[in-house]
Amino acid sequence: MNIGLFTDTYFPQVSGVATSIKTLRDELTAQGHNVYIFTTTDPKAKEDDVAAGIYRFPSIPFVSFTERRIAVRGAFRAIHLAKQFQLDVVHNQTEFALGMMGKMVAHELKIPCLHTYHTMYQDYLHYIANGHIVKPKNVAAYARLYMKNMDGIVAPSKRVLDTLHSYGITAPMRIIPTGINLRVYQQRDTPTELAAMRKKYGYAPDTPVLLSLSRLAYEKNIQALIAALPDILVQDPRAQLLIVGDGPARATLERQVRQMKLTDHVQFAGEVKNADVHHYYQMADVFVSASDSESQGLTYDEALASDLPIVVMRSVYTDDLIDDPAIGVSFQKRADLVKGVHYYLNHPATQESHARRQEKLHTISAEVFAKRVVAFYNDCQERLVEEAAAKAQRRSRRLFHRSRS
Numbered sequence: 001m002n003i004g005l006f007t008d009t010y011f012p013q014v015s016g017v018a019t020s021i022k023t024l025r026d027e028l029t030a031q032g033h034n035v036y037i038f039t040t041t042d043p044k045a046k047e048d049d050v051a052a053g054i055y056r057f058p059s060i061p062f063v064s065f066t067e068r069r070i071a072v073r074g075a076f077r078a079i080h081l082a083k084q085f086q087l088d089v090v091h092n093q094t095e096f097a098l099g100m101m102g103k104m105v106a107h108e109l110k111i112p113c114l115h116t117y118h119t120m121y122q123d124y125l126h127y128i129a130n131g132h133i134v135k136p137k138n139v140a141a142y143a144r145l146y147m148k149n150m151d152g153i154v155a156p157s158k159r160v161l162d163t164l165h166s167y168g169i170t171a172p173m174r175i176i177p178t179g180i181n182l183r184v185y186q187q188r189d190t191p192t193e194l195a196a197m198r199k200k201y202g203y204a205p206d207t208p209v210l211l212s213l214s215r216l217a218y219e220k221n222i223q224a225l226i227a228a229l230p231d232i233l234v235q236d237p238r239a240q241l242l243i244v245g246d247g248p249a250r251a252t253l254e255r256q257v258r259q260m261k262l263t264d265h266v267q268f269a270g271e272v273k274n275a276d277v278h279h280y281y282q283m284a285d286v287f288v289s290a291s292d293s294e295s296q297g298l299t300y301d302e303a304l305a306s307d308l309p310i311v312v313m314r315s316v317y318t319d320d321l322i323d324d325p326a327i328g329v330s331f332q333k334r335a336d337l338v339k340g341v342h343y344y345l346n347h348p349a350t351q352e353s354h355a356r357r358q359e360k361l362h363t364i365s366a367e368v369f370a371k372r373v374v375a376f377y378n379d380c381q382e383r384l385v386e387e388a389a390a391k392a393q394r395r396s397r398r399l400f401h402r403s404r405s
Contacts, residue, residue, distance in 0.1 A: 002034045002085050006102030007093035010039040016298045017118045020178040021093050027370035040069040071097035079108050089377045095146045112380035114152040140167040151380040156296035159316040178296050179369025185278050185305035197283040208239045208345045211284035213299050216247035224290035226256050231338045246271040281306035286344040301364045311340035326356035
């Protein structure tokens with residue numbers, strides 16, 4: 001297939017959405033498809049990367065969320081490129097400018113247009129005038145308008161599916177969790193490399209390390225992890241929390257660490273290149289997250305693929321993912337967070353727990369993810385052909401009856 005992925009967010013921007021799109025692109029390519037990325041310009045990226053199939057459209061920073069961008073023009077160029085590439089399907093990854101361009105391209109070429117709903121926008125309304133202008137009902141209304149006549153919608157989790165149903169969206173939907181590139185996260189660092197990573201942050205080989213890895217945004221609730229650390233230190237006085245990522249909440253979180261006098265136990269690693277992320281999972285002992293805004297929990301899957309147990313806030317997604325203590329535990333109260341961390345710090349991985357994690361990995365692999373997406377493409381293509389044939393048949397009948405009359 002010739003596949004066009006339309007997105008306002010892509011590398012070098014760092015986000016779960018960018019990672020999801022790159023994973024899909026890489027695996028579709030590995031399975032023999034031709035994939036073209038239609039995305040925004042970025043100060044850190046060259047205009048186009050034809051060799052990699054990446055085409056960038058003029059953009060500006062998104063309002064109140066300046067590290068993200070939104071395209072401002074390029075619809076005619078997008079249609080021209082799509083015809084040149086002979087696209088078979090358009091798969092949008094954004095509800096904004098490039099998503100609208102994707103819909104225009106699909107309509108012009110008469111090919112299926114699918115959409116992945118990545119972001120639970122009701123959790124992010126505070127970025128726009130502190131939530132005083134855009135309300136949840138506005139999110140629902142826009143989602144209905146944008147997804148009207150969509151040929152297929154990919155929901156990365158049941159939470160997303162339920163949310164879209166609650167909005168009254170009736171397009172065909174399918175739950176397809178974003179997969180993980182196991183080839184990346186199952187690379188094993190040597191003992192020397194692990195020791196060097198730990199030494200970089202002043203950790204001894206046996207220092208208990210808790211890893212938080214995400215954008216440093218308020219909805220990620222990292223402040224709750226920091227607040228729970230004193231209780232963790234009562235039972236594990238040598239424990240260290242390494243916070244990887246950057247974002248608008250960083251200054252607030254650093255101030256919280258200073259005020260709680262935890263500077264000897266908390267470090268901020270800053271933003272890490274996507275190619276280096278797997279090293280951080282491997283050097284840690286347990287992955288922790290108190291976020292309650294996850295739509296697909298990519299970092300949870302990455303930790304699992306890295307053979308790292310997880311202790312994370314309970315959600316619909318974690319109820320499906322965590323079905324064995326070998327994978328991890330979810331919590332709702334601070335005491336359960338502390339209990340979970342203490343358990344995994346004192347119960348290192350065994351051959352049995354490793355085997356149980358491996359069993360889970362197949363279902364979240366990038367290979368399975370891409371195959372399920374392609375199957376959805378095929379179904380949407382067949383449905384579009386059937387609808388076109390039925391429409392032609394109805395038109396033929398009308399003409400026949402008119403000629404008879």
